[in-house]
Amino acid sequence: KNQVEQSPQSLIILEGKNCTLQCNYTVSPFSNLRWYKQDTGRGPVSLTIMTFSENTKSNGRYTATLDADTKQSSLHITASQLSDSASYICVVSGADKLIFGTGTRLQVFP
Amino acid sequence: NAGVTQTPKFQVLKTGQSMTLQCAQDMNHEYMSWYRQDPGMGLRLIHYSVGAGITDQGEVPNGYNVSRSTTEDFPLRLLSAAPSQTSVYFCASSYGQSKVYGYTFGSGTRLTVV
Numbered sequence: 001k002n003q004v005e006q007s008p009q010s011l012i013i014l015e016g017k018n019c020t021l022q023c024n025y026t027v028s029p030f031s032n033l034r035w036y037k038q039d040t041g042r043g044p045v046s047l048t049i050m051t052f053s054e055n056t057k058s059n060g061r062y063t064a065t066l067d068a069d070t071k072q073s074s075l076h077i078t079a080s081q082l083s084d085s086a087s088y089i090c091v092v093s094g095a096d097k098l099i100f101g102t103g104t105r106l107q108v109f110p
Numbered sequence: 111n112a113g114v115t116q117t118p119k120f121q122v123l124k125t126g127q128s129m130t131l132q133c134a135q136d137m138n139h140e141y142m143s144w145y146r147q148d149p150g151m152g153l154r155l156i157h158y159s160v161g162a163g164i165t166d167q168g169e170v171p172n173g174y175n176v177s178r179s180t181t182e183d184f185p186l187r188l189l190s191a192a193p194s195q196t197s198v199y200f201c202a203s204s205y206g207q208s209k210v211y212g213y214t215f216g217s218g219t220r221l222t223v224v
Contacts, residue, residue: 004152031209043114043200043215044153089152093209100152 002027004092004101012107017080021104023073023090031093035064035075038087038103047075047088080108112136116201116216123191123223131186131219133201141204142184143168143213144176146197153200159184191223 004025013019025033032051036044048057048064050073057064061078077084085108090101117132135142143158155168159178173195175187184203188195198220202213 034212042217043202044213045215046212049212097155098209100154102150102152 002092002094002097002099004090004099006088006090006101006104008104009102010105010107012109013080015080015082015108015110019077019080019106021075021077021088021090021106023075023092023101025071025073025090025092025099025101027071027092027094027099029095030068030071031095033064033066033073033093034091035062035073036089036091038089040086044089077106082108082110084108114201114203114214114216116199116219118219119217120220121222123188123221125191125193125223127191129188129191131188131199131201131221133184133186133216134182135184135201135203135214136182137203137205137214138181139203139205139214140181141206141208141211142178143202143204143208144174144184144186145200145202146170147200147218148197156186156199188221191221193223195221196223197221 007022034049035047038044050066063076066073087103087105089103092099114135140161144156145153154170157176159165198218200218201216205211
């Protein structure tokens, strides 16, 4: 069964600290993997996309990694800011559909 | 550049009522989709369209209808609202295949059915 699992469900960190969010998937065949950021009351916004051959992709303070062999991805946030408080959703593209994870809720406190 | 515009932002319905959630995009995207987002679940596809005049069912289509008469608009109709349809609804559009080009999402409609 095609699944995308994210951990942790929620995370609280202090401003300025780094954090890493995890995404494990069982989607096959695999096309690509995206990380989305969803602010409260808003729609998701794409942060990064990675295909099978890409190991790392950065977007400012956001760095995504992909290990296609173990079917794991991570999103690393460096020097967190209050504006990073949001839900982060991992989305894996299979043959003909997108599989959405349930997201990690990140709260950054001053 | 407005992107994807959804209206209304909030709505309360009584069981059995019908309504239409509006979605419009100004990016000339061919692909448009409707998703619902429920606590503890990933976004689930309701209906989608790959171009004007073409629609198809997604993962959870029951109780919903769509039409795509223009490239810009993709309304979602709830035929007879049920409490199980209480959710946040997102409209999304994509230049081409969503898995290749990614989605632009609207801000969502929070629907409560009582």
